[in-house]
Amino acid sequence: MSESSTIERPYLIGIDLGGTKILAGLFDKNLNCLARSKKSTKASKGYRFVVERISKCVEELQKDYSFDFKEVSGLGIGAPGSINSSKGSVIFAPNLDWKDKSLGPDLQDQLNIPTIVDNDCNLATLGAYHHEFIGKVSSALGLFIGTGIGAGLILNDELYSGFNHTAGEIGHMVMSLGGPKCGCGNKGCFEAIASRTGISKAITNEIKNGRKSILTEMLGKDLEELKSGDLRKAYAKGDKLVQETIHTASNTIGIAIANMINLICPEVIILGGGLIEQMDTVMMPIISKSAEDHAMTGAAEGVRVISTSLGDNAAIQGAAVLASRM
Ligand SMILES: [Zn+2]
Numbered sequence: 001m002s003e004s005s006t007i008e009r010p011y012l013i014g015i016d017l018g019g020t021k022i023l024a025g026l027f028d029k030n031l032n033c034l035a036r037s038k039k040s041t042k043a044s045k046g047y048r049f050v051v052e053r054i055s056k057c058v059e060e061l062q063k064d065y066s067f068d069f070k071e072v073s074g075l076g077i078g079a080p081g082s083i084n085s086s087k088g089s090v091i092f093a094p095n096l097d098w099k100d101k102s103l104g105p106d107l108q109d110q111l112n113i114p115t116i117v118d119n120d121c122n123l124a125t126l127g128a129y130h131h132e133f134i135g136k137v138s139s140a141l142g143l144f145i146g147t148g149i150g151a152g153l154i155l156n157d158e159l160y161s162g163f164n165h166t167a168g169e170i171g172h173m174v175m176s177l178g179g180p181k182c183g184c185g186n187k188g189c190f191e192a193i194a195s196r197t198g199i200s201k202a203i204t205n206e207i208k209n210g211r212k213s214i215l216t217e218m219l220g221k222d223l224e225e226l227k228s229g230d231l232r233k234a235y236a237k238g239d240k241l242v243q244e245t246i247h248t249a250s251n252t253i254g255i256a257i258a259n260m261i262n263l264i265c266p267e268v269i270i271l272g273g274g275l276i277e278q279m280d281t282v283m284m285p286i287i288s289k290s291a292e293d294h295a296m297t298g299a300a301e302g303v304r305v306i307s308t309s310l311g312d313n314a315a316i317q318g319a320a321v322l323a324s325r326m
Contacts, residue, residue, distance in 0.1 A: 009073035013058060013113065014127075014313075014319030016120055017050075019043060019095030019147070024057040025316035026065055029073075031130070031324065033313060035065040036179030043096045047085050050096065055110050074326040075113045076319030078120035079103060080150070082165045088117045089167060094183075095148075120315050121168055122159050127150025128270045128308040130246045134235070137267035141260055142308075143170065144254065146274035148183075148227070149191040153264070154275065170260070174250055190256050194249040196275045200226040202245050213241040228278035235282060252282045254290020261295040261303055272308040280307050 012031070012166035014021040019041060024037045037060035039053050049218055054077070063290045081093030088104020089097075108115040118126075126141025133140060134325060142152040153180035161167050161202045172184050176279070179188025180201060204223050207213055215223060215234050234242040269291075288305045295303075308314055 005306045009071055011067055011076040012071045012323045013061065013072055014123075014316035014321075014323065015054060015057070015075065015077040016123070016315035017041065017054065017077055017096075018120065021078070022050075023316055024052055024054075024059050024061055025313065025320065025322040026061045026067070026274065027137075027317075031317065031320055032260065033320075035061050036316070037061045037064065037315075041096070041200065045194070047098060047101055049095075051106050051110060051265060054107060058111060069113055072113045074323035075107065075111065075145045076123065076321070076323035077103065077107065078123035078315045079113065079117060079119050079320055080120045082120050083117055083122075083161075084165055085116065085118045088115060090117070092123070104291050105253060108129055109134050114270070114326055115325075116326055118120065118319075119150075119152070119161065119165075121150030122152040122161060122319030123322060124272060124308075124314035125270065125318065126159055126312040126321050127309055127316070129154050129318075129319055130274060131237050131314075132270070132306075132308065132309055133268055139264070139270045140235065140267040140270055141257075141266045142265065142270045142272065143193060143253070143257065144183060144273035144314075145271065147195060149195050149273075152304075153266075155264075155266075165280045170256065173256065173259075175256065184202060190252065194252045194256075196226070196228050196231070199245050199249050199275075202248075206245075214239045215242065216316060219250055228274045231275070232278045232282075233248045235279065246282060247286060250286035253283070254287045254292075255294045256285065257291040258294035258300065258304060261291065261300050267302075268306065270305045270306060270308050272310070272314050273293065274312075276307050277311055306309055 012027040022039045082091040090101045094252045094266045102115040104115045115286045129140045140154045151168040151170040172189045176188035180192040182189035183191035
């Protein structure tokens with residue numbers, strides 16, 4: 001028997017690589033999270049630097065929960081962008097300014113742990129699906145609303161990433177002809193209306209046009225640093241402008257979901273992301289009602305629209321699920 005087959009490998013690692021932060025989790029074989037570590041990405045310092053940061057994040061897990069890398073059977077990582085998961089490469093990740101990077105093989109060389117890569121929203125969907133719905137349904141759409149908007153799709157219990165590995169780019173579906181400008185260069189994208197970024201731009205424009213909001217008292221005139229938690233506080237204090245904008249965004253999210261129900265009719269739609277985490281109780285009822293109102297008659301019947309209880313652990317959980325299947 002070879003040495004490697006006699007070593008116990010009780011651990012898995014899941015990583016969520018974002019434009020601003022890297023989150024890593026150590027998991028046991030039953031996919032319980034044992035430890036977490038977090039670092040800022042510092043993407044502007046370039047690809048090699050970020051690979052080093054990811055390694056450091058994993059080393060911090062090791063310090064926290066002393067284990068040997070040899071005891072880790074696999075590492076899964078979610079990256080924001082289009083991913084060729086069979087090659088482990090990032091095809092295009094605009095938030096990181098990456099094109100054609102061999103992230104999987106490079107991390108594997110560095111850490112000597114078998115590594116698998118997928119899109120971050122795909123993995124967040126897989127994580128939430130596995131945690132809450134495995135064995136209960138066989139299709140799901142995950143929709144994640146924060147700085148941007150992304151989605152993941154599970155069909156027949158498997159992640160579906162599409163012909164060009166770009167399925168789930170729901171944030172760039174045009175929802176309003178001639179609407180607000182999007183970071184992608186297009187106008188009226190879903191993300192330009194209903195992401196936290198889109199919401200703060202809409203509020204900023206209204207304030208410039210003379211409307212009042214307590215956000216300016218809370219944060220000053222520059223609302224660029226506006227966080228989802230600030231929206232929650234202003235909403236709770238009865239700020240009319242924030243309430244209207246959140247209602248418009250929630251209604252738009254419901255319409256996008258209705259369109260998805262008409263197209264693929266998944267059994268469950270799982271929402272997550274920073275904005276949903278902060279504003280769950282306000283937004284979810286509006287989203288559900290709008291989805292039901294706008295879907296074709298009968299199409300939304302029995303389709304559940306829920307928010308995930310995993311919070312920002314969804315993607316690391318999904319990355320660990322993927323690693324467990326290697
Ligand atoms: Zn766009």
